Amino acid sequence: MAGGFRVARIAGIQIAVHASWLVIFFLVTYSLAASQFPDQFPGWSRPLYWVVAGATSLLFFASVLAHELSHALVARRFGVRVTSITLFIFGGAANLEEEPKRARDEALIAAAGPVASLLIGGVMLAVDALVAQPQLRALVGWLGFINITLGLFNLLPGFPMDGGRILRAVLWRVRGERYAATRNAAGVGRFFGYLLMALGVFLALQRGGLFAGIWIALIGWFISTAAEAAVAQLSVERSLRGVKVRDVMEADPPSVGPNETVAELVNERMLRGEERSVLVRHDDGGLAGIVTLSDVRRLPRESWDGARAVDIMTRHADLATVGPDATAEDAMQLLGSREVGQLPVVEGDGRTVLGLVTRAGILRLIDTRTKLGI
DSSP: OTTEEEEEEETTEEEEEETHHHHHHHHHHHHIIIIIHHHHSTTOOHHHHHHHHHHHHHHHHHHHHHHHHHHHHHHHHTTOOEEEEEEETTEEEEEESSOOSSHHHHHHHHHHHHHHHHHHHHHHHHHHHHOOOHHHHHHHHHHHHHHHHHHHHHTSSOTTSHHHHHHHHHHHHHHSOHHHHHHHHHHHHHHHHHHHHHHHHHHHTSTTOHHHHHHHHHHHHHHHHHHHHHHHHHHHHHHTTTOBHHHHSBSSOOEEOTTSBHHHHHHHTGGGSSOSEEEEEOTTSOEEEEEEHHHHHTSOGGGTTTOBHHHHSEEGGGOOOBOTTSBHHHHHHHHHHHTOSEEEEEETTTTEEEEEEEHHHHHHHHHHHHHTTO
Protein backbone atom coordinates (compact mmCIF):
# COMPACT_ATOMS: atom_id res chain seq x y z
CA MET A 1 0.00 0.00 0.00
CA ALA A 2 1.37 3.39 -0.99
CA GLY A 3 1.75 6.18 1.53
CA GLY A 4 3.32 4.18 4.36
CA PHE A 5 6.47 5.18 6.22
CA ARG A 6 9.11 2.50 6.75
CA VAL A 7 9.80 1.51 10.35
CA ALA A 8 11.83 -1.72 10.22
CA ARG A 9 13.11 -4.64 8.17
CA ILE A 10 12.45 -8.21 9.32
CA ALA A 11 13.87 -11.25 7.54
CA GLY A 12 14.63 -9.00 4.56
CA ILE A 13 11.03 -7.74 4.37
CA GLN A 14 10.42 -3.99 4.63
CA ILE A 15 7.85 -3.11 7.32
CA ALA A 16 5.84 0.07 6.78
CA VAL A 17 3.07 1.81 8.70
CA HIS A 18 0.37 3.67 6.78
CA ALA A 19 -0.84 6.98 8.20
CA SER A 20 -4.31 5.48 8.70
CA TRP A 21 -2.80 3.11 11.28
CA LEU A 22 -2.51 6.05 13.68
CA VAL A 23 -6.29 6.44 13.60
CA ILE A 24 -7.04 2.90 14.70
CA PHE A 25 -4.16 2.94 17.20
CA PHE A 26 -5.74 5.97 18.88
CA LEU A 27 -9.26 4.50 18.77
CA VAL A 28 -8.18 1.17 20.27
CA THR A 29 -6.12 2.87 22.98
CA TYR A 30 -8.92 5.31 23.82
CA SER A 31 -11.56 2.58 23.92
CA LEU A 32 -9.48 0.43 26.28
CA ALA A 33 -8.35 3.28 28.55
CA ALA A 34 -11.65 5.13 28.78
CA SER A 35 -14.13 2.27 28.90
CA GLN A 36 -13.17 -1.40 28.80
CA PHE A 37 -10.32 -1.55 31.32
CA PRO A 38 -12.04 0.78 33.88
CA ASP A 39 -15.16 -1.43 33.69
CA GLN A 40 -13.20 -4.67 34.10
CA PHE A 41 -10.56 -3.47 36.55
CA PRO A 42 -11.85 -0.53 38.63
CA GLY A 43 -9.59 1.33 41.01
CA TRP A 44 -6.51 2.01 38.88
CA SER A 45 -5.17 5.52 38.39
CA ARG A 46 -6.11 7.18 35.11
CA PRO A 47 -2.48 7.32 33.83
CA LEU A 48 -2.15 3.59 34.51
CA TYR A 49 -5.20 2.84 32.36
CA TRP A 50 -3.61 4.77 29.47
CA VAL A 51 -0.21 3.12 29.87
CA VAL A 52 -1.68 -0.40 29.85
CA ALA A 53 -4.02 0.51 26.98
CA GLY A 54 -1.15 1.93 24.91
CA ALA A 55 0.99 -1.15 25.53
CA THR A 56 -1.93 -3.39 24.61
CA SER A 57 -2.49 -1.50 21.35
CA LEU A 58 1.17 -1.76 20.39
CA LEU A 59 1.19 -5.49 21.09
CA PHE A 60 -2.02 -5.89 19.13
CA PHE A 61 -0.36 -4.45 16.06
CA ALA A 62 2.68 -6.60 16.73
CA SER A 63 0.33 -9.59 16.53
CA VAL A 64 -1.15 -8.23 13.27
CA LEU A 65 2.41 -7.99 11.98
CA ALA A 66 3.02 -11.61 13.06
CA HIS A 67 -0.13 -12.58 11.11
CA GLU A 68 1.21 -10.93 7.95
CA LEU A 69 4.74 -12.23 8.46
CA SER A 70 3.32 -15.74 8.57
CA HIS A 71 1.79 -15.17 5.13
CA ALA A 72 5.07 -13.73 3.87
CA LEU A 73 7.37 -16.45 5.18
CA VAL A 74 5.19 -19.27 3.87
CA ALA A 75 4.94 -17.46 0.52
CA ARG A 76 8.73 -17.26 0.32
CA ARG A 77 8.87 -20.98 1.13
CA PHE A 78 6.95 -21.55 -2.11
CA GLY A 79 9.12 -19.20 -4.16
CA VAL A 80 6.84 -16.14 -4.05
CA ARG A 81 8.87 -13.00 -3.36
CA VAL A 82 7.54 -10.66 -0.68
CA THR A 83 8.93 -7.13 -0.70
CA SER A 84 7.05 -5.41 2.11
CA ILE A 85 4.31 -5.50 4.72
CA THR A 86 2.16 -2.46 5.45
CA LEU A 87 0.06 -1.95 8.57
CA PHE A 88 -3.01 0.21 7.97
CA ILE A 89 -6.41 1.01 9.43
CA PHE A 90 -7.98 -2.36 8.57
CA GLY A 91 -5.04 -4.48 9.70
CA GLY A 92 -2.15 -5.32 7.41
CA ALA A 93 -1.17 -6.44 3.94
CA ALA A 94 1.79 -8.48 2.71
CA ASN A 95 2.95 -7.32 -0.71
CA LEU A 96 3.45 -10.43 -2.83
CA GLU A 97 5.16 -9.77 -6.18
CA GLU A 98 3.20 -12.53 -7.91
CA GLU A 99 0.33 -14.92 -7.39
CA PRO A 100 1.08 -18.47 -6.20
CA LYS A 101 1.45 -20.90 -9.08
CA ARG A 102 -0.45 -23.80 -7.48
CA ALA A 103 -3.74 -24.09 -5.62
CA ARG A 104 -2.04 -25.92 -2.75
CA ASP A 105 0.47 -23.10 -2.31
CA GLU A 106 -2.33 -20.53 -2.32
CA ALA A 107 -4.23 -22.39 0.41
CA LEU A 108 -1.20 -22.82 2.67
CA ILE A 109 -0.10 -19.19 2.27
CA ALA A 110 -3.62 -17.96 3.05
CA ALA A 111 -4.05 -20.27 6.04
CA ALA A 112 -0.75 -19.26 7.65
CA GLY A 113 -2.05 -15.89 8.91
CA PRO A 114 -5.20 -17.12 10.69
CA VAL A 115 -3.26 -20.04 12.18
CA ALA A 116 -0.70 -17.59 13.61
CA SER A 117 -3.46 -15.39 15.06
CA LEU A 118 -5.24 -18.36 16.64
CA LEU A 119 -1.99 -19.64 18.15
CA ILE A 120 -1.15 -16.20 19.57
CA GLY A 121 -4.67 -15.88 20.93
CA GLY A 122 -4.54 -19.30 22.54
CA VAL A 123 -1.21 -18.56 24.22
CA MET A 124 -2.48 -15.20 25.51
CA LEU A 125 -5.64 -16.76 26.97
CA ALA A 126 -3.55 -19.47 28.62
CA VAL A 127 -1.35 -16.81 30.23
CA ASP A 128 -4.46 -14.94 31.33
CA ALA A 129 -5.70 -18.06 33.12
CA LEU A 130 -2.40 -18.55 34.93
CA VAL A 131 -1.49 -15.05 36.15
CA ALA A 132 -3.06 -12.91 38.87
CA GLN A 133 -1.38 -9.53 38.27
CA PRO A 134 -4.27 -7.29 37.09
CA GLN A 135 -2.44 -5.14 34.54
CA LEU A 136 -0.91 -8.19 32.89
CA ARG A 137 -4.27 -9.96 32.92
CA ALA A 138 -5.92 -6.96 31.27
CA LEU A 139 -3.29 -6.92 28.53
CA VAL A 140 -3.07 -10.63 27.72
CA GLY A 141 -6.80 -11.22 28.17
CA TRP A 142 -7.72 -8.62 25.55
CA LEU A 143 -4.95 -9.74 23.22
CA GLY A 144 -6.12 -13.33 23.51
CA PHE A 145 -9.72 -12.43 22.70
CA ILE A 146 -8.87 -10.10 19.80
CA ASN A 147 -6.42 -12.52 18.17
CA ILE A 148 -8.89 -15.39 18.32
CA THR A 149 -11.51 -13.05 16.82
CA LEU A 150 -9.06 -11.88 14.14
CA GLY A 151 -8.14 -15.44 13.21
CA LEU A 152 -11.75 -16.62 12.97
CA PHE A 153 -12.93 -13.51 11.11
CA ASN A 154 -10.21 -13.91 8.50
CA LEU A 155 -11.39 -17.46 7.87
CA LEU A 156 -14.74 -16.24 6.56
CA PRO A 157 -14.90 -17.50 2.96
CA GLY A 158 -15.08 -14.08 1.33
CA PHE A 159 -12.30 -13.02 -1.04
CA PRO A 160 -9.91 -11.22 -0.51
CA MET A 161 -9.91 -12.33 3.14
CA ASP A 162 -7.78 -15.33 3.97
CA GLY A 163 -10.79 -17.63 4.05
CA GLY A 164 -11.78 -16.34 0.62
CA ARG A 165 -8.31 -17.13 -0.69
CA ILE A 166 -8.61 -20.64 0.72
CA LEU A 167 -11.99 -20.93 -1.01
CA ARG A 168 -10.39 -19.77 -4.25
CA ALA A 169 -7.67 -22.39 -3.85
CA VAL A 170 -10.27 -25.13 -3.36
CA LEU A 171 -12.27 -24.00 -6.42
CA TRP A 172 -9.04 -23.67 -8.39
CA ARG A 173 -8.05 -27.23 -7.47
CA VAL A 174 -11.50 -28.61 -8.32
CA ARG A 175 -11.98 -26.71 -11.58
CA GLY A 176 -8.36 -26.43 -12.63
CA GLU A 177 -8.84 -22.79 -13.63
CA ARG A 178 -7.74 -19.85 -11.45
CA TYR A 179 -9.71 -17.14 -13.23
CA ALA A 180 -13.13 -18.71 -12.70
CA ALA A 181 -12.18 -19.55 -9.10
CA THR A 182 -11.23 -15.91 -8.44
CA ARG A 183 -14.49 -14.65 -9.93
CA ASN A 184 -16.58 -17.00 -7.79
CA ALA A 185 -14.62 -16.29 -4.59
CA ALA A 186 -14.87 -12.55 -5.22
CA GLY A 187 -18.64 -12.91 -5.59
CA VAL A 188 -18.78 -14.50 -2.14
CA GLY A 189 -16.56 -11.68 -0.87
CA ARG A 190 -18.98 -9.06 -2.16
CA PHE A 191 -21.85 -10.88 -0.46
CA PHE A 192 -20.07 -10.89 2.90
CA GLY A 193 -19.10 -7.25 2.43
CA TYR A 194 -22.70 -6.18 1.81
CA LEU A 195 -23.86 -8.34 4.73
CA LEU A 196 -21.41 -6.62 7.08
CA MET A 197 -22.47 -3.19 5.82
CA ALA A 198 -26.12 -4.03 6.52
CA LEU A 199 -25.21 -5.36 9.97
CA GLY A 200 -23.19 -2.22 10.66
CA VAL A 201 -26.08 0.06 9.76
CA PHE A 202 -28.41 -1.98 11.98
CA LEU A 203 -26.03 -1.80 14.96
CA ALA A 204 -25.42 1.91 14.45
CA LEU A 205 -29.14 2.55 14.89
CA GLN A 206 -29.18 0.71 18.23
CA ARG A 207 -28.57 2.45 21.54
CA GLY A 208 -24.83 2.57 22.26
CA GLY A 209 -23.95 0.81 19.01
CA LEU A 210 -22.91 3.77 16.86
CA PHE A 211 -19.14 3.24 16.96
CA ALA A 212 -19.28 -0.55 16.52
CA GLY A 213 -21.85 -0.21 13.74
CA ILE A 214 -19.82 2.32 11.79
CA TRP A 215 -16.68 0.23 12.18
CA ILE A 216 -18.36 -2.99 10.98
CA ALA A 217 -19.91 -1.14 8.05
CA LEU A 218 -16.50 0.25 7.07
CA ILE A 219 -14.98 -3.24 7.18
CA GLY A 220 -17.82 -4.49 4.99
CA TRP A 221 -17.24 -1.65 2.54
CA PHE A 222 -13.52 -2.44 2.43
CA ILE A 223 -14.16 -6.14 1.75
CA SER A 224 -16.74 -5.51 -0.98
CA THR A 225 -14.54 -2.88 -2.64
CA ALA A 226 -11.51 -5.16 -2.54
CA ALA A 227 -13.57 -8.01 -4.01
CA GLU A 228 -14.75 -5.78 -6.85
CA ALA A 229 -11.15 -4.68 -7.44
CA ALA A 230 -10.17 -8.35 -7.65
CA VAL A 231 -12.75 -8.88 -10.40
CA ALA A 232 -11.42 -5.81 -12.25
CA GLN A 233 -7.89 -7.17 -11.90
CA LEU A 234 -9.16 -10.48 -13.24
CA SER A 235 -10.41 -8.70 -16.38
CA VAL A 236 -6.99 -7.11 -16.80
CA GLU A 237 -5.26 -10.47 -16.45
CA ARG A 238 -7.56 -12.07 -19.00
CA SER A 239 -6.94 -9.28 -21.49
CA LEU A 240 -3.18 -9.82 -21.12
CA ARG A 241 -3.32 -13.59 -21.44
CA GLY A 242 -0.73 -14.81 -23.93
CA VAL A 243 1.02 -11.43 -24.21
CA LYS A 244 4.76 -11.45 -23.55
CA VAL A 245 6.85 -8.54 -22.35
CA ARG A 246 8.67 -8.48 -25.70
CA ASP A 247 5.28 -7.83 -27.37
CA VAL A 248 4.58 -4.67 -25.38
CA MET A 249 8.01 -3.25 -24.54
CA GLU A 250 9.57 -0.17 -26.07
CA ALA A 251 12.44 -1.67 -28.05
CA ASP A 252 14.60 1.46 -28.31
CA PRO A 253 14.15 3.38 -25.05
CA PRO A 254 15.99 6.67 -24.53
CA SER A 255 19.29 6.37 -22.70
CA VAL A 256 22.14 8.55 -21.50
CA GLY A 257 25.67 8.07 -20.25
CA PRO A 258 26.45 8.17 -16.52
CA ASN A 259 28.27 11.49 -16.80
CA GLU A 260 25.57 13.44 -18.62
CA THR A 261 24.41 16.34 -16.46
CA VAL A 262 20.90 16.44 -15.09
CA ALA A 263 20.34 19.74 -16.88
CA GLU A 264 21.19 18.13 -20.24
CA LEU A 265 19.04 15.12 -19.43
CA VAL A 266 16.03 17.30 -18.66
CA ASN A 267 16.45 19.77 -21.53
CA GLU A 268 17.43 17.28 -24.23
CA ARG A 269 15.27 14.32 -23.20
CA MET A 270 12.42 14.98 -20.83
CA LEU A 271 11.33 18.36 -22.18
CA ARG A 272 11.45 17.29 -25.83
CA GLY A 273 9.26 14.23 -25.70
CA GLU A 274 7.01 12.10 -23.55
CA GLU A 275 9.87 10.33 -21.75
CA ARG A 276 9.45 10.36 -17.99
CA SER A 277 12.27 7.88 -17.47
CA VAL A 278 15.66 7.45 -19.11
CA LEU A 279 18.03 4.47 -18.92
CA VAL A 280 21.61 5.11 -17.86
CA ARG A 281 24.13 2.94 -19.71
CA HIS A 282 27.87 2.35 -19.42
CA ASP A 283 30.09 2.96 -22.45
CA ASP A 284 29.75 -0.73 -23.41
CA GLY A 285 25.95 -0.44 -23.42
CA GLY A 286 25.46 -2.30 -20.14
CA LEU A 287 22.70 -1.12 -17.82
CA ALA A 288 23.94 1.15 -15.02
CA GLY A 289 20.57 2.37 -13.72
CA ILE A 290 17.56 4.51 -14.54
CA VAL A 291 16.60 8.14 -13.95
CA THR A 292 12.94 8.99 -13.56
CA LEU A 293 11.05 12.25 -13.24
CA SER A 294 10.78 11.60 -9.51
CA ASP A 295 14.56 11.32 -9.22
CA VAL A 296 14.98 14.69 -10.93
CA ARG A 297 12.33 16.36 -8.77
CA ARG A 298 14.17 15.38 -5.60
CA LEU A 299 17.20 17.39 -6.73
CA PRO A 300 17.07 21.21 -6.25
CA ARG A 301 16.90 22.93 -9.63
CA GLU A 302 19.96 25.04 -8.94
CA SER A 303 21.97 21.78 -8.70
CA TRP A 304 20.98 20.45 -12.13
CA ASP A 305 24.04 21.83 -13.94
CA GLY A 306 26.54 20.29 -11.52
CA ALA A 307 24.85 16.92 -10.91
CA ARG A 308 25.28 13.92 -13.20
CA ALA A 309 22.85 11.17 -14.11
CA VAL A 310 24.90 8.72 -12.04
CA ASP A 311 24.37 10.91 -8.97
CA ILE A 312 20.57 10.67 -8.95
CA MET A 313 19.80 7.41 -10.76
CA THR A 314 18.36 4.28 -9.20
CA ARG A 315 21.31 1.93 -9.50
CA HIS A 316 21.22 -1.44 -11.23
CA ALA A 317 21.45 -3.38 -7.95
CA ASP A 318 18.25 -1.69 -6.69
CA LEU A 319 16.29 -1.95 -9.93
CA ALA A 320 13.38 -4.25 -10.61
CA THR A 321 13.89 -5.79 -14.05
CA VAL A 322 12.02 -8.29 -16.19
CA GLY A 323 12.93 -10.74 -18.94
CA PRO A 324 11.52 -10.52 -22.48
CA ASP A 325 9.68 -13.84 -22.21
CA ALA A 326 7.92 -12.99 -18.95
CA THR A 327 4.19 -12.42 -19.32
CA ALA A 328 2.77 -8.90 -19.46
CA GLU A 329 0.59 -9.94 -16.52
CA ASP A 330 3.67 -10.71 -14.41
CA ALA A 331 5.22 -7.39 -15.44
CA MET A 332 2.07 -5.54 -14.38
CA GLN A 333 2.09 -7.26 -10.99
CA LEU A 334 5.78 -6.40 -10.52
CA LEU A 335 5.13 -2.77 -11.43
CA GLY A 336 2.40 -2.64 -8.80
CA SER A 337 4.32 -4.41 -6.06
CA ARG A 338 7.43 -2.28 -6.53
CA GLU A 339 5.36 0.90 -7.00
CA VAL A 340 7.25 1.95 -10.12
CA GLY A 341 6.12 3.03 -13.56
CA GLN A 342 8.66 1.19 -15.70
CA LEU A 343 10.85 -1.92 -15.83
CA PRO A 344 14.01 -2.39 -17.90
CA VAL A 345 13.77 -5.52 -20.04
CA VAL A 346 17.04 -7.43 -19.77
CA GLU A 347 18.55 -10.76 -20.66
CA GLY A 348 21.70 -12.73 -19.92
CA ASP A 349 23.56 -11.29 -16.95
CA GLY A 350 20.83 -8.72 -16.31
CA ARG A 351 22.84 -5.83 -17.79
CA THR A 352 22.07 -6.37 -21.46
CA VAL A 353 19.10 -4.11 -22.16
CA LEU A 354 16.51 -5.11 -24.74
CA GLY A 355 13.90 -2.47 -24.00
CA LEU A 356 11.64 -0.83 -21.46
CA VAL A 357 8.15 -1.90 -20.43
CA THR A 358 5.96 0.75 -18.80
CA ARG A 359 2.69 0.77 -16.91
CA ALA A 360 1.31 3.29 -19.41
CA GLY A 361 2.24 1.03 -22.32
CA ILE A 362 0.53 -2.00 -20.80
CA LEU A 363 -2.58 0.03 -19.96
CA ARG A 364 -2.77 1.29 -23.56
CA LEU A 365 -2.60 -2.32 -24.76
CA ILE A 366 -5.35 -3.34 -22.32
CA ASP A 367 -7.55 -0.46 -23.51
CA THR A 368 -6.99 -1.37 -27.16
CA ARG A 369 -7.66 -5.07 -26.66
CA THR A 370 -10.78 -4.31 -24.61
CA LYS A 371 -12.19 -1.98 -27.29
CA LEU A 372 -11.47 -4.59 -29.96
CA GLY A 373 -13.09 -7.33 -27.87
CA ILE A 374 -9.90 -9.38 -27.80
